[in-house]
Amino acid sequence: MRSFWLCERFYGKNLVLSTLPNCPECVAREKKALKKQYEMEAAKAEEEDKDYFIPSDRDIGSDIEIPMKLDPSTKHFVCKRCGLYATREQISDIRDRLNQREFTKEDKQYDYLEWWQKSKKEKQA
Ligand SMILES: [Zn+2]
Numbered sequence: 001m002r003s004f005w006l007c008e009r010f011y012g013k014n015l016v017l018s019t020l021p022n023c024p025e026c027v028a029r030e031k032k033a034l035k036k037q038y039e040m041e042a043a044k045a046e047e048e049d050k051d052y053f054i055p056s057d058r059d060i061g062s063d064i065e066i067p068m069k070l071d072p073s074t075k076h077f078v079c080k081r082c083g084l085y086a087t088r089e090q091i092s093d094i095r096d097r098l099n100q101r102e103f104t105k106e107d108k109q110y111d112y113l114e115w116w117q118k119s120k121k122e123k124q125a
Pocket of ligand 1: 080082084
């Protein structure tokens with residue numbers, strides 16, 4: 001999973017930019033907004049009796065780029081938009097959890113929140 005990600009990024013246009021991970025929180029938010037938009041358009045198309053194709057979850061937001069900034073002294077990445085502060089491992093962990101959450105919805109949200117609060121505390125220590 002991760003090697004695929006690195007590979008994909010490595011062959012991106014801008015090597016410097018592309019080695020920075022995207023903020024999983026912001027990407028998830030953008031994806032959700034995009035999905036809502038697609039669903040609205042689909043509902044509208046249905047009313048007008050037109051065909052409408054909603055892209056798959058995997059395709060939605062696949063081109064969203066919200067690169068985080070590296071803080072070289074702490075090796076943590078910082079998101080300028082939402083303030084997320086995490087290592088690369090934590091970022092992929094968050095991304096996994098966010099992806100899972102889409103399938104299992106609210107019951108997973110508690111786990112995630114708990115984990116996130118805990119990681120925040122660790123950060124301050
Ligand atoms: Zn963010």
